[in-house]
Amino acid sequence: MQPGRQRLPAPWSGPGGPRPTAPLLALLLLLAPVVAPAGSGGPDDPGQPQDAGVLRRLLQQAARAALHFFNFRAGSPSVLRVLAEVQEGRAWINPKEGCKVDVVFSTERYNPESLLQEGEGRLGKCSARVFFKNQKPRPAINVTCTRLIEKKKRQQEDYLLYKQMKQLKNPLETVSIPDNHGHIDPSLRPIWDLAFLGSSYVMWEITTQVSHYYLAQLTSVRQWKTNDDTIDFDYTVLLHELSTQEIIPCRIHVVWYPGKPLKVKYHCQELQTPEEASRTEEGSAVVPTELSNF
Amino acid sequence: MRWILFIGALIGSSICGREKFFGDQVFRINVRNGDEISKLSQLVNSNNLKVNFWKSPSTFNRPVDVLVPSVSLQAVKSFLRSQGLEYAVTIEDLQIYHEMDNIAADFPDLARRVKIGRSFENRPMYVLKFSTGKGARRPAVWLNAGIHSREWISQATAIWTARKIASDYQRDPAITSILEKMDIFLLPVANPDGYVYTQTQNRLWRKTRSRNPGSSCIGADPNRNWNASFAGKGASDNPCSEVYHGPHANSEVEVKSVVDFIQKHGNFKCFIDLHSYSQLLMYPYGYSVKKAPDAEELDKVARRAAKALASVSGTEYQVGPTCTTVYPASGSSIDWAYDNGIKFAFTFELRDAGTYGFLLPANQIIPTAEETWMGLKTIMEHVRDNLY
Numbered sequence: 001m002q003p004g005r006q007r008l009p010a011p012w013s014g015p016g017g018p019r020p021t022a023p024l025l026a027l028l029l030l031l032a033p034v035v036a037p038a039g040s041g042g043p044d045d046p047g048q049p050q051d052a053g054v055l056r057r058l059l060q061q062a063a064r065a066a067l068h069f070f071n072f073r074a075g076s077p078s079v080l081r082v083l084a085e086v087q088e089g090r091a092w093i094n095p096k097e098g099c100k101v102d103v104v105f106s107t108e109r110y111n112p113e114s115l116l117q118e119g120e121g122r123l124g125k126c127s128a129r130v131f132f133k134n135q136k137p138r139p140a141i142n143v144t145c146t147r148l149i150e151k152k153k154r155q156q157e158d159y160l161l162y163k164q165m166k167q168l169k170n171p172l173e174t175v176s177i178p179d180n181h182g183h184i185d186p187s188l189r190p191i192w193d194l195a196f197l198g199s200s201y202v203m204w205e206i207t208t209q210v211s212h213y214y215l216a217q218l219t220s221v222r223q224w225k226t227n228d229d230t231i232d233f234d235y236t237v238l239l240h241e242l243s244t245q246e247i248i249p250c251r252i253h254v255v256w257y258p259g260k261p262l263k264v265k266y267h268c269q270e271l272q273t274p275e276e277a278s279r280t281e282e283g284s285a286v287v288p289t290e291l292s293n294f
Numbered sequence: 295m296r297w298i299l300f301i302g303a304l305i306g307s308s309i310c311g312r313e314k315f316f317g318d319q320v321f322r323i324n325v326r327n328g329d330e331i332s333k334l335s336q337l338v339n340s341n342n343l344k345v346n347f348w349k350s351p352s353t354f355n356r357p358v359d360v361l362v363p364s365v366s367l368q369a370v371k372s373f374l375r376s377q378g379l380e381y382a383v384t385i386e387d388l389q390i391y392h393e394m395d396n397i398a399a400d401f402p403d404l405a406r407r408v409k410i411g412r413s414f415e416n417r418p419m420y421v422l423k424f425s426t427g428k429g430a431r432r433p434a435v436w437l438n439a440g441i442h443s444r445e446w447i448s449q450a451t452a453i454w455t456a457r458k459i460a461s462d463y464q465r466d467p468a469i470t471s472i473l474e475k476m477d478i479f480l481l482p483v484a485n486p487d488g489y490v491y492t493q494t495q496n497r498l499w500r501k502t503r504s505r506n507p508g509s510s511c512i513g514a515d516p517n518r519n520w521n522a523s524f525a526g527k528g529a530s531d532n533p534c535s536e537v538y539h540g541p542h543a544n545s546e547v548e549v550k551s552v553v554d555f556i557q558k559h560g561n562f563k564c565f566i567d568l569h570s571y572s573q574l575l576m577y578p579y580g581y582s583v584k585k586a587p588d589a590e591e592l593d594k595v596a597r598r599a600a601k602a603l604a605s606v607s608g609t610e611y612q613v614g615p616t617c618t619t620v621y622p623a624s625g626s627s628i629d630w631a632y633d634n635g636i637k638f639a640f641t642f643e644l645r646d647a648g649t650y651g652f653l654l655p656a657n658q659i660i661p662t663a664e665e666t667w668m669g670l671k672t673i674m675e676h677v678r679d680n681l682y
Contacts, residue, residue: 052614053612053614053615053618053619054618056612057618057619057620064648082648082649083647083648110649176497178650178653178655179367179368179653180492180493180497180653181653181655181656182650182653182654182655182656182658183655183656214648214651216498216651216652216653217497217498217653238498240498240651240652242572242620242621243621244535244536244537245500245515245536245537246535246536247498247536
């Protein structure tokens with residue numbers, strides 16, 4: 001999987017005029033506040049050298065946040081996307097409001113341990129507008145992506161995954177998925193894929209301008225019987241936050257049925273702050289009665 | 295002896311394509327009677343798990359050591375539990391230290407294993423010194439790995455690189471000419487206590503394992519503990535934090551051992567620190583956005599190195615100063631090195647870009663090591679041609 005390799009558009013003409021050697025600087029110094037009455041909000045302090053690296057990182061983080069949201073909303077554990085390459089983007093920073101990012105990027109189908117060479121995974125293209133509110137999590141995201149796989153095929157794959165999970169006997173309670181060497185047993189893949197999907201929701205919800213998360217490992221799995229045909233799983237996932245390097249354990253509860261929106265409840269341990277992040281996805285009305293260990 | 299041969303075969307065949315490289319463990323099993331011995335023999339004789347007796351069980355009431363390949367770990371643990379056999383996993387750094395020993399034994403004219411100190415839990419800190427020997431205190435390169443214990447691709451890449459340096463000397467013109475002019479010191483496990491902890495208790499442990507008086511939290515971040523804007527931005531004074539800088543600079547004995555060695559030597563020209571993950575190649579500074587005086591040259595070299603790296607499998611690295619490429623970080627190794635006269639100071643964040651993160655599959659170890667080698671060579675060639 002390739003990190004963001006970025007081809008930026010030709011130098012912008014911003015208020016400061018184009019600067020051929022550092023067009024990105026002009027982007028970051030763009031004066032347009034995101035939502036603010038005229039006169040408020042101002043440019044970044046020109047005395048602070050921001051550079052191409054900062055913008056590139058911001059675009060990548062925005063792309064990743066957009067993908068967390070996209071994957072969750074698509075609700076399809078068999079067709080998950082990961083970032084392939086950031087292609088272009090721009091950012092507006094308003095010190096009072098936050099940071100708005102427009103980004104265009106390509107994606108690959110998520111398939112760990114794929115035998116395909118890098119870049120051979122099916123590529124889709126996405127464009128997103130991501131708004132990181134100052135000091136607040138849950139960035140506002142608008143994202144559209146070209147289709148990676150036909151709807152019918154996706155439904156088939158989801159249904160296959162669904163059947164595999166329904167047939168699981170007594171999933172192990174304390175496991176490491178992947179194992180310490182990055183290996184996921186094929187029989188455990190469906191469990192992982194569903195956890196990845198649930199974690200995408202959580203990661204979107206807790207992402208801020210400065211906190212960015214990756215899914216590191218599952219450390220416990222529990223399947224619950226349901227009265228209807230849904231799949232019901234409890235997970236403990238470990239998320240890795242990049243700037244603090246912290247490992248955040250989260251308990252996630254997912255309820256899924258192919259084609260239906262994913263229902264997620266979660267509870268993450270907060271280390272530095274005493275508040276605990278704990279939310280329910282909007283619209284979730286059905287709560288399995290066996291859920292006593294939360 | 296069998297152990298050394300086995301590891302030799304392991305390492306040797308890994309270069310030819312054996313998939314699982316690290317993570318084989320030695321289990322010490324308490325056997326109390328003949329019944330338990332026969333259960334154990336059952337395990338060893340089952341071909342598919344590929345478990346070997348390290349010491350054959352002869353009498354009971356003596357623990358038996360078996361070598362378990364990483365692929366079989368879960369299965370063997372389940373078996374032992376189901377049979378009621380008690381076991382303990384023995385110290386894990388055996389493997390890397392043995393391999394270092396083997397390299398020194400296989401290439402006695404080039405390589406020597408040197409002890410530079412001990413860890414907090416009293417484990418030896420070993421470097422491999424590669425020297426073609428002509429002259430004292432020759433200009434030298436320091437390759438640092440495994441300072442953050444969970445970044446397993448770092449230690450793995452380092453030990454692969456060690457054998458590569460040794461085998462390619464007098465075969466590959468580049469490394470040969472590099473070694474004719476400079477010595478290379480390679481520290482594959484800069485944080486041995488953390489490394490053992492990741493193999494026995496917590497795969498995602500990062501820091502050292504030192505005690506923090508007045509706190510129940512263990513360890514300091516050894517890459518925030520160097521004397522370069524110590525306790526500045528991008529580090530924490532909370533012992534429970536993953537980026538806790540420690541009570542003072544060089545408080546971590548693992549860091550102090552390296553600092554003392556390098557200062558005593560006095561002629562290092564290059565310091566490279568291997569980490570994971572994110573696929574980045576960075577140069578100072580982490581502690582400030584200020585531009586390093588040599589930033590332009592370092593940037594050029596880093597870009598050439600990233601290009602060479604990408605030429606192997608297409609893996610793309612981003613290049614830039616630490617602070618703006620990844621995040622502010624004070625007290626880091628390469629900042630210290632640079633501010634102490636070691637101009638060519640670089641950090642590699644190895645594979646991947648986030649899909650697996652720290653849990654990089656074993657089948658990516660060799661591809662990672664091979665591409666990284668091209669990057670390392672590019673840097674060392676530049677150092678060779680630009681000694682100061």
